[in-house]
Amino acid sequence: MSEVVKLERHDNIAVVTVNSPPVNALSAAVRGGIFECIKSAIDDAQVQGIVLTCAGRTFIAGADITEFGKPPKPPGLAEVLSLMESSPKPIVAAIHGTALGGGLEVALACHYRVATKDAKLGLPEVKLGLLPGAGGTQRLPRAVGPELAVKMIVGGDPIGADAALKAGLIEEIVEGPASGGEAFARKVLAEKRPLRKLRDDDSKLAAAKADRSIFTNAVAALTKKSRGLEAPFAAADAVGAAIDLPFDEGLKKEREGFLKLMNGDQSKAQRYAFFAEREAAKISGVPEGTKGRNVARVAILGAGTMGGGIAMSFANAGIPVTLIETGEEQLKRGMGIMQKNYEATAARGGIPADAPAKRMALINGVVGIENVGDADLVIEAVFETMAVKKEVFGKLDQYAKPGAVLASNTSYLNIDEIAKSTKRPQDVLGMHFFSPANVMKLCEIVRADKTAPDALVTAVSIARKIAKVPAVVGVCDGFVGNRMLAQRGKQSEKLLFEGALPQQVDAVVTKFGMPMGPFAMGDLAGLDIGWRSRKDRGIKSEIADALCEAGRFGQKTGKGYYKYEPGSRAALPDPEVEKLIDETLARLGRKKRVVSDDEILERMMYPMINEGAKILAEGIAARPSDIDVVWLYGYGWPIYRGGPMFWADTVGLKHIADRLAFYAKETNDPSLEPAPLLKKLADEGKTFASLAAPSKAA
Ligand code: 3HC
Ligand code: NAI
DSSP states (O other), X not given: OOXXXXXXXXXXXXXXXXXXXXXXXXXXXXXXXXXXXXXHHHHOTTOOEEEEEEOTTOSOOSBOGGGTXXXXXXXXXXXXXXXXXXXXXXXXXXXXXXXXXXXXXXXXXXXXXXXXXXOEEEOGXXXXXXXXXXXXXXXXXXXXXXHHHHHHHHSOOOEEHHHHHHHTSOSEEESSHHHHHHHHHHHHHHTTOOOOOGGGOOGGGHHHHHOTHHHHHHHHHHHTTOTXXXXXXXXXXXXXXXXXXXXXXXXXXXXXXXXXXXXXXXXXXXXXXXXXXXXXXXXXXXXXXXXXXXXXXXXXXXXXXXHHHHHHHHHHTTOOEEEEESSHHHHHHHXXXXXXXXXXXXXXXXXXXXXXXXXXXXXXXXXXXXGGTTOSEEEEOOOSOHHHHHHHHHHXXXXXXXXXXXXXXXXXXXXXXXXXXXXXXXXXXXXXXXXXXXXXOEEEEEEOTTXXXXXXXXXXXXXXXXXXXXXXXXXXXXXXXXXXXXXXXHHHHHXXXXXXXXXXXXXHHXXXXXXXXHHHHHHHHXXXXXXXXXXXXXXXXXXXXXXXXXXXXXXXXXXXXXXXXXXXXXXXXXXXXXXXXXXXXXXXXOOOOOOOHHHHHHHHHHHHHHHHHHHHHTTSBSSHHHHHHHHHHHSOOOGGGOOHHHHHHHHOHHHHHHHHXXXXXXXXXXXXXXXXXXXXXXXXXXXXXXXXXXXXXX
């Protein structure tokens, strides 16, 4: 008998229960267990109806991703589903938690589905660079119609039980999954309902068969943001096959698409990213069993760009916030921006109409740092100067409750230094959010010298609670993300002096898959910030300085490295900038040359990877995958390239080290010399993954 799937008989009902923690994924053992139990139930003359349910926190959450890319083990999921769908006895899937991917496909092969109120049902394969590979693209459109099916399959977001009931994906909402499933099975038998096999039911496809635009419009709306990704388009094709082809042929088409994606580079990278994200939440060097502190209320200092976004992130998760400013004026401004932001999202349909009021009610705006007293976590997001930060943390010592975790959102400053201004350095750490903080998922958790393990665990778990992706990093200038970004910034600036134009550099970077190039990003952030800081430090950057001297501060002045039409964020190349660059180069006696796109890509990416190697060698990041998580969720690195360190392995470290050495010489730039760790790995023919990959990544 199976260890992970058990069969019980309650009179004439067989109850098949999957129990394979943590998420009942469809490992070979689970597939085998289901097959065996269903077959026994079919063969048992006493049994008239069958319920498939799960123990633990969730229904089957999908195929076992750790098995992907490895030799397949029997039985295949298709074989299990075929046995179930052709069962002469009705099978009811009783769902709780999350029925995702292969899990929902199992349920779709059952004749009926019931679910608890809080259940979520979805086909998120596309987020792993895949398409549903066990009939989901063929059965779901038959269950709910192609429009919603496209939304769920191409978009990848699950729906709740209420929506599932409305769409006909489930028959009933039940209290307990197993008892509800059993009661429903008895009803089916009592009412002598016919077996509902989705494969044989084309009724919901009729409209799209007659008018294919129903399908193509739904696809167009969802693939708008899928630039560079293969899976959403392949998934849409598979749903199209459900409309155009008989079931079995559609199934075949789906299988081909699934296998192609699974063996492709994009899905490998996306599966890696899935495990990298989960690995990043595991903190190295913290005693096992360390418990986080309870966080019931948060105080945020500063209601500016970051403080406001951070406050919204907590309110979105239902956690009350005290938002503290220095004066009424600043507070009013900050509260107003949040209110407007929420209203805009509600107007777009992104949150319910009553959400803005509910969420704003969780944010208590006040003036004066003495109001931090009831917070279990204080996040400082005031001006980026050490003196100001030290003053603030000194006051926190006086006003914050004992044991409160004291976090700074500083972008660059030394947290050890900040911690010294308190008598409780064990409570101090960094929580570095990314702008816009209510949208970007990354939170770099900066572990300072004296940070206590339980303070660190608190920060990581609260970050997850507010739907951020935490990555623990050490103290250094700019931490992981901004420190690597600085290397790219340095090269992008140098490239202008050699003959490249901002639009050429940005085009290479966006073609690679980044959302923005360095110059468009500079225009967005404001060029005056760097200009002022350079002036303070007595540093020159001839082209950037000349732009600022001409009043070109970026988007906010309608001109920067690009020009912007009033009210538009579209970056338009500007001949005036080209002229300004030419004049600057002429003045400095620099010769222009043709810079190839290949060189631009190498000089944008390889110096960042080199810095990543230094970061690893210094222990600022514990794992290469943590660096990848920083770039995926903080800077929009294309998920289908896995992250810079993952991507570097696919390019080959030897090649990268050689090219860096070449550019170091060619451009007379010692900072491009390959880092010792990169050189060592390259010489040994190794990869970053050989240091420490997320343990489960295929
Ligand atoms: N396979 C293998 N392991 C899985 C898994 C899966 N499908 N889903 C989750 N896990 C593991 C995680 O790696 C994690 O392991 P760890 O504790 O050792 O780090 C553990 O289960 C718990 O996962 P989370 O930390 O993510 O737990 P949450 O409670 O936050 O979330 C979840 C649960 C919503 C189920 C989330 O894990 C999830 O989204 N999982 C992936 C779901 C998915 O993509 N399913 C489709 C798979 S592809 C497929 O089914 C193909 C089919 O069409 C043939
Ligand atoms: P901001 O200038 O928009 O906001 C700072 C706010 O802090 C102002 O409203 C100011 O009135 C308030 N303030 C100053 N002293 C205060 C005090 N003692 N008590 C309470 N409030 C006080 O600045 P921004 O951009 O929000 O940055 C804040 C911090 O976040 C900085 O450390 C910055 O480096 C960091 N950061 C900024 C990012 C960005 O993209 N803007 C990204 C990540 C981090």
